[in-house]
Amino acid sequence: GVGFREPTPSTLHPSLSVKIGGYEIPKGSIVYVNVWAVARDPAVWKDLLEFRPERFLEEDVDMKGHDYRLLSFGAGRRICPGAQLAINLVTSMLGHLLHHFTWSPPAGVNPEDIDLTESPGTVTYMKNPIQAIPTLRLPAHLYERVPVDM
Numbered sequence: 001g002v003g004f005r006e007p008t009p010s011t012l013h014p015s016l017s018v019k020i021g022g023y024e025i026p027k028g029s030i031v032y033v034n035v036w037a038v039a040r041d042p043a044v045w046k047d048l049l050e051f052r053p054e055r056f057l058e059e060d061v062d063m064k065g066h067d068y069r070l071l072s073f074g075a076g077r078r079i080c081p082g083a084q085l086a087i088n089l090v091t092s093m094l095g096h097l098l099h100h101f102t103w104s105p106p107a108g109v110n111p112e113d114i115d116l117t118e119s120p121g122t123v124t125y126m127k128n129p130i131q132a133i134p135t136l137r138l139p140a141h142l143y144e145r146v147p148v149d150m
């Protein structure tokens with residue numbers, strides 16, 4: 001498995017003309033930052049192609065623009081304003097999916113054979129959608145909808 005999947009690029013909007021690495025960047029240009037490459041820098045990440053989420057427990061990596069090793073939401077003035085909402089939603093959604101279901105590959109597919117190839121572009125998708133089969137892991141009555149008075 002792969003450790004980092006940056007789904008979207010980040011942009012810089014220089015307010016002055018600057019020269020970087022021999023390139024003249026005129027004021028007002030939109031510069032796309034290849035955050036995908038930044039998040040895969042072997043000089044920065046240990047075992048970078050391993051799926052090892054616990055790396056983020058071992059080391060404090062800020063993902064809201066303060067740590068340039070991981071720029072999922074960009075950084076600076078044009079950072080994603082929905083970052084905290086997105087982090088809360090993804091955490092809650094993943095938590096529910098894992099709490100309620102056991103997930104397995106379709107019958108006959110070994111986990112090692114799942115194709116994790118990405119399809120690069122402005123937004124990164126999986127080249128082939130991953131198929132996963134959920135089975136209930138809690139007593140059935142816990143999945144019933146509870147009416148709520150609003």
Ligand code: HEM
Nearest residue numbers: 008009010011072073074075078079080081082083085086
């Ligand atoms: C996991 C989910 C999300 C990711 C990975 C993400 C990522 C990003 C990135 C990389 C940018 C560009 C930052 C830059 O140019 O440097 C951006 C911009 C933006 N995002 Fe998100 N975002 C997410 C969810 C959301 C949500 C939930 C909202 C709103 C409710 C949101 C609203 C925006 C807006 C309005 C901008 C444009 C900000 C600007 O250009 O000033 N995003 N986002």
